[in-house]
Every structure is written in structure tokens, then in C-alpha cells.
Amino acid sequence: xxxxxxxxxxxxxxxxxxxxxxxxxxxxxxxxxxxxxxxxxxxxxxxxxxxxxxxxxxxxxxxxxxxxxxxxxxxxxxxxxxxxxxxxxxxxxxxxxxxxxxxxxxxxxxxxxxxxxxxxxxxxxxxxxxxxxxxxxxxxxxxxxxxxxxxxxxxxxxxxxxxxxxxxxxxxxxxxxxxxxxxxxxxxxxxxxxxxxxxxxxxxxxxxxxxxxxxxxxxxxxxxxxxxxxxxxxxxxxxxxxxxxxxxxxxxxxxxxxxxxxxxxxxxxxxxxxxxxxxxxxxxxxxxxxxxxxxxxxxxxxxxxxxxxxxxxxxxxxxxxxxxxxxxxxxxxxxxxxxxxxxxxxxxxxxxxxxxxxxxxxxxxxxxxxxxxxxxxxxxxxxxxxxxxxxxxxxxxxxxxxxxxxxxxxxxxxxxxxxxxxxxxxxxxx
Numbered sequence: 216x217x218x219x220x221x222x223x224x225x226x227x228x229x230x231x232x233x234x235x236x237x238x239x240x241x242x243x244x245x246x247x248x249x250x251x252x253x254x255x256x257x258x259x260x261x262x263x264x265x266x267x268x269x270x271x272x273x274x275x276x277x278x279x280x281x282x283x284x285x286x287x288x289x290x291x292x293x294x295x296x297x298x299x300x301x302x303x304x305x306x307x308x309x310x311x312x313x314x315x316x317x318x319x320x321x322x323x324x325x326x327x328x329x330x331x332x333x334x335x336x337x338x339x340x341x342x343x344x345x346x347x348x349x350x351x352x353x354x355x356x357x358x359x360x361x362x363x364x365x366x367x368x369x370x371x372x373x374x375x376x377x378x379x380x381x382x383x384x385x386x387x388x389x390x391x392x393x394x395x396x397x398x399x400x401x402x403x404x405x406x407x408x409x410x411x412x413x414x415x416x417x418x419x420x421x422x423x424x425x426x427x428x429x430x431x432x433x434x435x436x437x438x439x440x441x442x443x444x445x446x447x448x449x450x451x452x453x454x455x456x457x458x459x460x461x462x463x464x465x466x467x468x469x470x471x472x473x474x475x476x477x478x479x480x481x482x483x484x485x486x487x488x489x490x491x492x493x494x495x496x497x498x499x500x501x502x503x504x505x506x507x508x509x510x511x512x513x514x515x516x517x518x519x520x521x522x523x524x525x526x527x528x529x530x531x532x533x534x535x536x537x538x539x540x541x542x543x544x545x546x547x548x549x550x551x552x553x554x555x556x557x558x559x560x561x562x563x564x565x566x567x568x569x570x571x572x573x574x575x576x577x578x579x580x581x582x583x584x585x586x587x588x589x590x591x592x593x594x595x596x597x598x599x600x601x602x603x604x605x606x607x608x609x610x611x612x613x614x615x616x617x618x619x620x621x622x623x624x625x626x627x628x629x630x631x632x633x634x635x636x637x638x639x640x641x642x643x644x645x
């Protein structure tokens with residue numbers, strides 16, 4: 216029968232009407248894979264259940280500060296989400312006060328944007344990316360930014376440190392010459408000595424100072440991060456005593472001129488009371504001064520005291536005090552001493568820890584100190600010195616991330632947080 220003679224019915228009889236009930240090779244493989252996946256998933260869940268592991272629903276153990284909450288997920292995960300409860304800023308604020316970074320900041324990230332968890336250093340491991348979100352093109356609500364507006368990396372376009380960039384001078388008023396004090400074989404009461412930086416500069420004052428004596432009213436510990444301020448009693452007094460008269464072995468106190476004046480009056484008053492025979496002796500100049508008082512017998516104890524005090528104060532003003540201080544006359548002839556005004560910190564917008572760098576020789580960073588002859592010299596190392604060691608992302612280098620030196624939350628704005636939980640709510644046994 217030719218094709219043209221076939222009827223529709225005859226053609227339909229050639230089609231297998233049960234073809235959809237037979238499984239094709241592709242379908243067999245698909246079903247096999249589905250069954251295998253379900254079986255393996257069930258086996259995986261079963262193994263973790265037997266072992267008591269929670270990794271199937273947890274991204275990992277919490278960092279050390281939060282380790283007691285490993286089994287208390289709901290303490291932090293309070294926000295609603297499509298597949299999981301999220302950690303909100305309100306959850307963090309229950310225990311932590313995230314002090315504001317800057318009152319004029321135009322954008323405030325969520326806590327979890329910077330502080331992830333479930334990793335050993337998750338809370339502290341804040342990358343540069345979080346900082347650069349704002350600081351690559353810094354905007355403020357009002358006025359102009361007081362810091363550079365385009366910073367991407369410490370090793371890249373981070374500007375030179377502010378005091379060096381602006382040509383700042385040391386505000387200290389003490390006359391000090393680093394180069395002279397770092398020379399070899401300086402004279403001292405104990406013979407010739409060679410000073411080292413640590414003889415005057417340390418991060419704490421737990422050990423005795425070699426060229427001074429500890430004065431409790433002047434000593435102040437700064438912890439282990441920043442260098443303590445130099446003061447006369449601890450660092451200078453042994454080599455630069457404030458002697459005032461051969462009759463006394465004691466020195467005048469390193470205090471305000473009024474205190475020194477009263478100290479001298481008491482000393483000389485007590486001395487002449489114990490040695491009245493000196494009133495019958497001609498007044499002799501006991502110190503070499505430009506303006507010496509002519510030799511004469513004092514008419515009274517008060518006159519003797521006035522002469523001795525004049526000599527002592529002249530010695531201190533024109534020779535002893537003047538060696539380090541700017542001195543000017545004041546009321547009642549008592550000299551006026553300009554305040555030392557020593558700087559305690561130079562990089563006030565960053566953090567630095569000297570104790571973490573104590574393996575280095577001081578002149579590695581402060582090389583200019585060996586040639587400095589003026590107090591006004593700023594001996595801060597430049598950013599190039601820091602970049603020799605601090606390189607972000609390099610395996611064999613110190614970290615160069617923003618958080619190495621900068622903090623986001625302003626400690627001065629931190630507020631007290633009232634506790635909200637009981638031990639039963641967070642302890643492992645409950």
C-alpha cells in the first residue's frame with residue numbers, strides 16, 4: 216500500500232501509546248543520583264548526630280570571648296531572616312557599648328559588618344575593606360573632614376604622619392641636647408658613663424633608674440604601651456644635683472620657685488640658729504656669681520639669712536636652673552621658671568605599643584636622636600620606617616592593616632552597660 220493510500224487510523228496504529236510508562240536511561244540515572252544524594256545526606260546527618268557535632272547547622276565554634284555561648288545561639292541570633300535568625304546591633308548592645316566613631320560620620324556600619332564570629336580571631340580580624348568603605352572617599356555630614364579623605368592602604372596612599380607632614384616642632388621648653396647625652400664617657404658622680412636610650416625612656420618604672428632616684432610624687436607609670444615622661448628626679452638628679460650652699464649636702468626641691476624660696480629660708484634660719492658664731496665673721500661669698508655681695512659682717516641673723524638666700528637663689532637662677540630652664544625674674548626677686556610642657560603622645564589619632572617593638576634597637580626608628588641638638592626637634596620615625604616591617608597581606612611581614620594602629624570605637628565616648636543575663640542563661644550547664 217502506497218503512502219497516499221494509508222488512512223489516519225492505519226498510521227496511528229504504528230505509534231506506541233505506552234511510551235511514557237517506560238523509563239529511559241536518562242531517567243534511570245536521574246533517579247539513581249537522587250536516591251544516592253538522599254542516602255548520603257541521611258548518613259552524614261546520622262554520623263554527626265552520633266558524634267554530637269553541630270557543624271551541620273553551625274558555621275563553627277565561637278571566638279574565645281564568646282565561647283560560653285556556643286550552645287546558646289538565641290542569645291545573639293535574635294533578628295528575623297528568610298533562612299536564619301540574624302545578629303542585630305541590638306543583640307550586641309546588650310553586652311557592648313559600641314561607642315560612636317565620629318559624630319559627623321555619614322555612614323554607620325552594622326556591628327557584624329566588621330566583627331564576624333565563629334572563627335578564632337573573628338571579632339578582632341577586621342580587614343582594611345571595612346575601613347576603606349568610608350575612607351577611600353570620606354564624606355562627613357557637615358563641614359570638611361579633618362583627616363585625609365582618600366586612603367586605601369597603609370602601604371599605598373596613607374599620608375605621612377601628621378606631626379612630620381605639618382612640620383610640627385616639639386613644644387617642650389626644656390633645653391635638652393640628645394647628641395651630647397649620647398656621647399661616650401660622660402662625667403658622672405660614679406665616673407665616666409655612656410648613656411643608653413633606656414636610661415631615660417621606658418614604658419614603665421618598675422626597675423630602678425640608674426641616674427636618678429624615685430620620687431613617689433613625680434613618678435607615674437604609663438603601663439607598657441607608651442614611654443613615660445622624663446622627670447628630673449628619676450632621670451637627671453644624680454648627675455645634675457640642685458646644690459645651693461657648701462654648708463648643706465641636700466639639694467633644693469625640684470619644685471616651683473616659691474617652694475624653693477621657702478625651703479631656703481627654713482634651711483638658713485635653722486643653720487644660723489645652730490651656728491650663731493657666723494654672725495661675728497665677715498660675710499664671705501661662698502659661690503662664684505656675676506654680682507657678688509661685698510664682704511661684711513651681718514648686723515643680725517635676718518641679714519645673714521637674706522645674704523645667704525640671695526647667693527643661693529642667684530646661683531640657682533643664673534647657673535643651675537638656667538642650664539635646663541628658661542628663667543626670668545619675678546615678684547620679690549624670686550625667679551620665674553617656664554613650664555616644661557613635655558609632649559606625652561605624638562600620634563594622638565592612633566595607637567602604638569612600644570612593648571611590642573622592644574626587640575628593635577631604639578635608633579632603628581629614632582635614628583635622628585643621635586644628632587639632635589635642639590629640644591624643638593621631632594624625633595618621631597617617618598611612615599617609611601614603619602613600612603619596612605608592616606606590609607598588609609604579606610605572609611612573612613608584620614600586619615599593615617588599619618586596625619594595627621587605629622580604633623573605630625572612640626574609648627572616650629564609651630558608656631557603662633548594665634548586665635542583662637544571669638549565669639543560668641549563659642552557662643554551659645543550663
